[in-house]
Amino acid sequence: MDYQFKDIEQKWQQFWAQHGTFKAEDKSAKPKYYVLDMFPYPSGAGLHVGHPLGYIASDIFARYKRLKGFNVLHPMGYDSFGLPAEQYAIQTGQHPAITTEANIATYRRQLDQIGFSFDWSREVRTSSPDYYKWTQWIFMQLFNSWYNKDADKAESITKLVEHFEQNGSAGINAVCDEEVLSFTADEWKAMPNSAQQSELLKYRLTYLRESTVNWCPALGTVLANDEVKDGFSERGGYPVEQKKMMQWSMRITAYAERLLQGLDTIDWPEPLKEMQRNWIGKSTGASVKFPIEKTTHHSSLTTHNYIEVFTTRIDTIFGVTFLVIAPEHELVASLTTPEQKADIDAYITATKKKSELDRMADAKTVSGAFTGSYVLNPLNGEKIQIWIADYVLAGYGTGAVMAVPSGDQRDYLFAKHFNLPIVPIIDIQNIETEADPTKEGTYINSDFMNGLDYKAGTAAVIAKLESIGAGKAKVNFRMRDAIFGRQRYWGEPVPVYFKDGLPHLIEESHLPLLLPEVDKYLPTESGEPPLGRAEGWKHPEGEYELSTMPGWAGSSWYWYRYMDAHNDKEFASREAIEYWKDVDLYIGGSEHATGHLLYSRFWNKFLKDIDQVVEEEPFKKLINQGMIQGRSNFVYRLIDEEGRGTNTFVSHGLIKEYKTSPLHVDVNIVENEVLNIEKFKKFRPEFETAEFILESGKYICGVEVEKMSKSKFNVVNPDDIINRYGADTLRMYEMFLGPLEQSKPWNTNGIEGVFKFLRKFWRLFHNDAWEFGVSNAEPSKAELKALHKIIRKVEEDIERFSFNTSVSSFMIAVNELTDLKCNNRTVLQDLVIVLSSYAPHICEELWTLLGNPAGSLSYAPFPKFNSAYLVEDEFAYPISINGKTKMNLNISLSLDIKDIEAFVLANADVQRYLDGKTPKKVIVVKGRIVNMVV
Numbered sequence: 003m004d005y006q007f008k009d010i011e012q013k014w015q016q017f018w019a020q021h022g023t024f025k026a027e028d029k030s031a032k033p034k035y036y037v038l039d040m041f042p043y044p045s046g047a048g049l050h051v052g053h054p055l056g057y058i059a060s061d062i063f064a065r066y067k068r069l070k071g072f073n074v075l076h077p078m079g080y081d082s083f084g085l086p087a088e089q090y091a092i093q094t095g096q097h098p099a100i101t102t103e104a105n106i107a108t109y110r111r112q113l114d115q116i117g118f119s120f121d122w123s124r125e126v127r128t129s130s131p132d133y134y135k136w137t138q139w140i141f142m143q144l145f146n147s148w149y150n151k152d153a154d155k156a157e158s159i160t161k162l163v164e165h166f167e168q169n170g171s172a173g174i175n176a177v178c179d180e181e182v183l184s185f186t187a188d189e190w191k192a193m194p195n196s197a198q199q200s201e202l203l204k205y206r207l208t209y210l211r212e213s214t215v216n217w218c219p220a221l222g223t224v225l226a227n228d229e230v231k232d233g234f235s236e237r238g239g240y241p242v243e244q245k246k247m248m249q250w251s252m253r254i255t256a257y258a259e260r261l262l263q264g265l266d267t268i269d270w271p272e273p274l275k276e277m278q279r280n281w282i283g284k285s286t287g288a289s290v291k292f293p294i295e296k297t298t299h300h301s302s303l304t305t306h307n308y309i310e311v312f313t314t315r316i317d318t319i320f321g322v323t324f325l326v327i328a329p330e331h332e333l334v335a336s337l338t339t340p341e342q343k344a345d346i347d348a349y350i351t352a353t354k355k356k357s358e359l360d361r362m363a364d365a366k367t368v369s370g371a372f373t374g375s376y377v378l379n380p381l382n383g384e385k386i387q388i389w390i391a392d393y394v395l396a397g398y399g400t401g402a403v404m405a406v407p408s409g410d411q412r413d414y415l416f417a418k419h420f421n422l423p424i425v426p427i428i429d430i431q432n433i434e435t436e437a438d439p440t441k442e443g444t445y446i447n448s449d450f451m452n453g454l455d456y457k458a459g460t461a462a463v464i465a466k467l468e469s470i471g472a473g474k475a476k477v478n479f480r481m482r483d484a485i486f487g488r489q490r491y492w493g494e495p496v497p498v499y500f501k502d503g504l505p506h507l508i509e510e511s512h513l514p515l516l517l518p519e520v521d522k523y524l525p526t527e528s529g530e531p532p533l534g535r536a537e538g539w540k541h542p543e544g545e546y547e548l549s550t551m552p553g554w555a556g557s558s559w560y561w562y563r564y565m566d567a568h569n570d571k572e573f574a575s576r577e578a579i580e581y582w583k584d585v586d587l588y589i590g591g592s593e594h595a596t597g598h599l600l601y602s603r604f605w606n607k608f609l610k611d612i613d614q615v616v617e618e619e620p621f622k623k624l625i626n627q628g629m630i631q632g633r634s635n636f637v638y639r640l641i642d643e644e645g646r647g648t649n650t651f652v653s654h655g656l657i658k659e660y661k662t663s664p665l666h667v668d669v670n671i672v673e674n675e676v677l678n679i680e681k682f683k684k685f686r687p688e689f690e691t692a693e694f695i696l697e698s699g700k701y702i703c704g705v706e707v708e709k710m711s712k713s714k715f716n717v718v719n720p721d722d723i724i725n726r727y728g729a730d731t732l733r734m735y736e737m738f739l740g741p742l743e744q745s746k747p748w749n750t751n752g753i754e755g756v757f758k759f760l761r762k763f764w765r766l767f768h769n770d771a772w773e774f775g776v777s778n779a780e781p782s783k784a785e786l787k788a789l790h791k792i793i794r795k796v797e798e799d800i801e802r803f804s805f806n807t808s809v810s811s812f813m814i815a816v817n818e819l820t821d822l823k824c825n826n827r828t829v830l831q832d833l834v835i836v837l838s839s840y841a842p843h844i845c846e847e848l849w850t851l852l853g854n855p856a857g858s859l860s861y862a863p864f865p866k867f868n869s870a871y872l873v874e875d876e877f878a879y880p881i882s883i884n885g886k887t888k889m890n891l892n893i894s895l896s897l898d899i900k901d902i903e904a905f906v907l908a909n910a911d912v913q914r915y916l917d918g919k920t921p922k923k924v925i926v927v928k929g930r931i932v933n934m935v936v
Contacts (some may be wrong), residue, residue: 003772005764007472007728010842015114023857024119029567029581030073036575036582037064037074040590040598040622041081041128041557046090046106049112050522051718051736051748052630052710056589058733059627059742059805061118063587066800068119069864075582076119077564079126081557082104083134083550084158085229085237088492089221091523098492098523102129112720117729117842119860124567129492133563134515136573137556138497140605141208142507143612145498148205149177149256156256156611162205166190174803177256179204179211199504207608210505213485214330216357217245222525222532224249226552226597243354246832248331250486250496250549254604258282258479260618261603265372269623271743273463277595283480287314288464290323290473292377292404294337295385309333309377309388312399312478316467317460320448321427322407323417324387326370326376329353330396337388339374346371346390353392361392368419380472381463382449387422390875397482453684484601486552491523491532493550497543507540516548530650557598558605561585561620570586579615591629599624600819619868625803628745629709630736632716636704637682640695649688653697660695667703668715670722674751677701707747718748730841734812737805737840756809760844763816763837766830767848774851783871784892785829788818790871796836797867805840812837827852832865881912882933886917891932899926906932 018024037060042053064076080102087098087105106127113120126133147156152175165174182204190198203209216225220240220394230242254261262282265275293310309325327334329350338346349371353361370391377386381699393412394403407424417424429446444459445451446704450466451459467473487496495515498505508515518536526534533539534547540546559573565582566574599621606620640650642659643754652660654675671681679701683690694701696899710717735756740746769775780788799808819829831852838845838859849859878890879902891912893905903924906912921934 003768003774004842007730007760007762007844008548008725010847011115011724014843014846015117017846017857018119019114019122020124021857022831022862024074024076024121025123026075026077027123028578032071032073034074034582034586035064035067035074036561036584036586037076038561038585038588039069039078040107040124040588040594041079041560043081043084044102044109046101046105046108047088047712047717048105048108049136049720050710051720051723051732052632054113054116054720054732055736055742056625056627057113057118058116058736059625059803060061060587060589061120062733062737062805062839063800063803065119065842066864069835069839069862071189071863075124075564076121077124077126077567078113078118078122079119079560079564080109080128081560082106082127082129082555083493083556084553085221085223085490085492088490088523089237091492095522099129102127112529112555115724115729116720116732119842124564126560126563126567128494128560131514131516132570134494134556135564137494137551137559138513138515139573140559140609141551141555142497142510143614144208144252144608145206145505145507147207147608147612149207149253151175151177151257154260156207156608158612159202159206162202176205176548177253179209185574196502196504199506199777200621203505207898208486209251209253211251211483212246213249213251214358215247215249215485216242217247224485224487227359229356230359233355233357233360241355242357244330244356244358245354250547251483252486252604254483254484254601255479255672257604257607258284258481259562260607261600264603264607264619265430268619270621271592271624271626274592274595274599274624274626277592278600280595281481281600282753283478285314285478285480287312287476287478288316288467289400289476289478290316290319290380290404290467292380292386293656294333294388295376295378298377309402310400311402311404312476313404315406315409316463316473317445317456318427319379319381319404319463320445320451321408321425322379322386322404323407323423323425324389324404324405326389326391326405326416327373328396328401329390329392330393331390331394332396334373334390337373337375342374343374349390349392356392358395358397360665367370368415370420372414372420380470381466389420391414391416398480399478424511473869477586484604486555488548488552489525489531489548490550491517491520493552495533495550499544500547500548501544505547506544517550554601555600558601559609560613562609563752569614573614576927584617584619585621586623587626589627590624592626613686625742627742628740630739631707631745631747632710632714632718633669633747633749634706634714634716635667635669635675635677636664637667637677637701638664638704649691650693650695651701652695653700654702655697656695657704662703666713666715669718669750673705674891675703675705677703710748718750723750723753727757728760728843730760730843734760734840735810738809740806742803742805759813759816760841762820763812763841764832764844764848766816766819766825767851775812776825776830776852778827781824781826781829782822783876784822785819785824785826786868786871788815788822788824789829789832789865790868792833792867793836793867794869794872797864800839808840812840835859835862835865839840879906879930879931879932881906882931884935885933888912895929899928902926902928902932906934 036933039057039060064074067074082102087101090101091098146159148159148162150157166188171184171191183201216230218225218235218240219237225235225242235242236619262284265278289310289312291310293308336555370389373388375388379386405413407413408426425447427445427447428443444453444455444815451462464475495517497508497515518539520535522535523532525531531548562574566578569575587676602620607618610618638652638657639662640648640652641663647663652662668685671678683692720732735753738756767774767776778901792811795811796808834845834848846859850856876892876894878892880887881889881891889911891909893902903926919936921936923935926934
């Protein structure tokens with residue numbers, strides 16, 4: 003029977019599901035291997051052909067590792083809390099759980115159709131209460147922990163309380179808020195409980211603070227930076243403004259150094275590691291306090307009588323001619339004089355319309371406003387103006403920068419624009435730029451630093467600042483604490499209630515804190531988050547937190563839940579964690595570098611600190627798959643003399659002769675760039691009467707590579723490909739498109755070749771009448787050579803994740819075996835195993851036809867490569883008569899020239915070509931050719 007891929011694939015997908023073929027053992031004598039794909043969000047649109055690229059690669063590797071004798075954990079689940087489902091709920095009133103369930107059903111059907119070897123018995127969903135119970139539990143552990151700098155790890159908050167009770171605040175070296183109290187043990191004990199809890203909140207790893215956020219009034223929620231583009235929400239395109247709100251935050255900054263150092267211990271792409279290093283942003287410098295010049299206007303300044311700045315160039319302090327603080331800085335209102343208030347207010351209003359990313363990226367535009375106030379240079383007492391400007395962010399460093407226009411380009415442009423002083427401080431001695439005095443050169447106009455070089459000058463300034471209590475050497479990190487709250491409905495409830503204005507954790511026995519029912523999924527009329535609409539949803543001792551957790555909460559620990567997915571006593575058992583340890587291979591997109599991948603490492607290190615997990619890093623090896631781009635097709639509308647579009651379309655090869663306008667057309671009605679005109683007429687109602695100017699009787703479409711998008715009509719649904727060619731063809735073709743890490747365009751035109759290859763592979767096992775039949779004869783040397791070449795090639799390629807080159811090699815191997823008319827059982831059975839990771843359905847069917855137990859292919863031993871079969875002990879000599887090649891003849895390389903001549907002349911086929919004639923001359927070039935002259 004010919005290759006019936008639909009029947010074969012459906013049969014084996016059902017078999018795998020019914021028999022739990024890919025269920026990993028909880029413990030095994032085999033070595034473990036954990037292969038993981040990044041958590042997908044199940045959208046309503048389902049998968050397009052670009053989505054499965056990484057899944058196919060990880061599945062090939064997982065299947066290969068099983069064949070190599072590993073106990074493989076290869077799970078799948080869904081990151082199922084998200085804004086899209088909530089927005090749909092707002093528009094339709096349908097509960098997000100219903101939308102999410104429908105989307106998951108679509109995803110599951112499509113994933114099953116592609117034939118992935120997932121262990122579905124471990125499926126998790128972040129929106130399921132039995133999962134988010136443990137997300138809430140981890141939040142509670144963070145709330146009950148602080149970071150001890152001396153131990154360089156998180157510890158229980160009870161240990162901090164014990165220290166306070168015995169020693170007061172003395173001797174505490176913690177990551178905490180800047181303004182903490184100093185107290186004795188007796189003073190601590192005398193504090194009311196509310197005061198103690200308020201102070202402890204300054205140390206907890208998750209805490210409340212006022213933060214500047216991306217607030218979208220139309221959506222009624224805070225948005226992450228990657229959800230905002232050019233000042234508008236990516237979803238819906240609504241205006242976004244900067245707003246200060248009381249928010250839950252997590253002290254990821256406590257782990258900054260460990261996050262940085264840990265990058266040296268993991269096998270990740272270097273560009274991705276560099277993105278994290280830049281995001282963490284470690285810099286060595288100094289902090290310096292600039293006293294605020296006191297006037298009657300500043301009588302409200304009590305605790306804040308200075309502005310603190312962190313700088314990596316403390317040596318340039320004598321060149322400071324103005325200070326810039328963020329428009330959101332807490333001192334702006336106090337520093338603004340009545341004369342400057344209108345300008346300051348207008349500037350702050352304009353800044354609110356920009357996202358932080360826009361503010362950081364806009365380096366060319368100079369803008370700012372003068373507060374009317376001054377600070378004093380702590381080293382020489384000179385008055386320095388205080389400005390606000392949107393390029394300074396409140397959450398970065400101290401929210402203030404000292405401006406040295408003679409040493410920094412941005413400061414220079416700002417000073418020029420506002421006519422501010424510029425004081426040269428470096429004797430550059432013919433150096434091209436003053437921006438880097440670390441080269442040769444000494445300080446001028448710098449008091450006690452005059453004549454010193456960079457190293458000596460820096461040391462002298464720090465020593466002087468420390469001696470007068472105005473500054474100190476400091477290591478700073480660019481990364482900020484992570485905001486951990488969203489004003490949405492569809493997310494994990496925070497397991498906290500408020501009593502007397504302070505947060506308290508609910509009892510662990512009350513987990514999970516379930517999402518309540520609400521009448522609408524919008525904020526309340528008074529501006530509270532949607533959870534404020536829940537009737538009767540109240541803790542016995544206070545009000546529940548109304549914000550929900552951000553999208554990254556559930557995805558920051560999910561790999562551990564896969565280890566023990568149904569445990570209702572703990573997020574995963576110690577036994578399971580000690581067996582699986584960490585993820586050996588993680589495949590996903592680089593766009594998560596400074597979000598999910600950073601937060602996951604943070605939570606993993608915290609769980610290690612509190613002895614819940616055994617590894618410091620979660621993902622041992624990471625691969626970023628490239629993007630499959632869309633291949634867009636265009637038709638060309640004829641434009642009439644008045645510039646209006648007509649209903650006539652010009653074929654691509656003729657557009658230079660006409661005035662036309664391009665239109666995207668559905669790629670699914672185009673084949674090899676030829677438009678299906680009848681389907682095009684049904685594409686839109688207005689095209690029903692369309693006319694066409696053809697070339698050679700066909701309408702040829704234009705082509706362009708773009709992002710795959712519904713708006714460009716270039717989305718290719720894997721369902722359509724599978725229906726036409728089968729899942730094995732789709733799997734192999736996606737790998738064939740190019741290297742895994744690179745982006746490449748989808749081109750359906752080439753898929754036919756992969757389908758023909760699989761049909762040719764199937765043909766090896768069948769005779770001309772399509773009857774299955776293989777030989778038990780001893781394989782020939784040529785057959786063994788072809789087999790062992792592909793065994794070695796596939797092993798090498800998979801181990802280095804070079805899947806595209808394996809597909810080419812499979813094609814060569816099948817061609818060679820076809821030419822050899824190979825139907826040898828030994829050779830073909832090994833070939834089935836080698837190909838099975840790529841094309842599992844066809845290989846399972848052939849494996850069974852070869853007489854093996856159904857389903858056992860997944861755990862068959864991968865064939866052992868034997869180099870002896872590749873040793874060249876004979877050569878296929880081209881045999882020529884009068885210079886024309888007639889045939890090839892395998893001859894031992896050990897024969898000398900006289901023996902080669904005798905061997906050739908004794909061959910029956912050669913004699914047939916000679917037709918009874920005796921050669922006048924036989925020319926033998928050893929290892930090259932045999933030519934006979936007759």
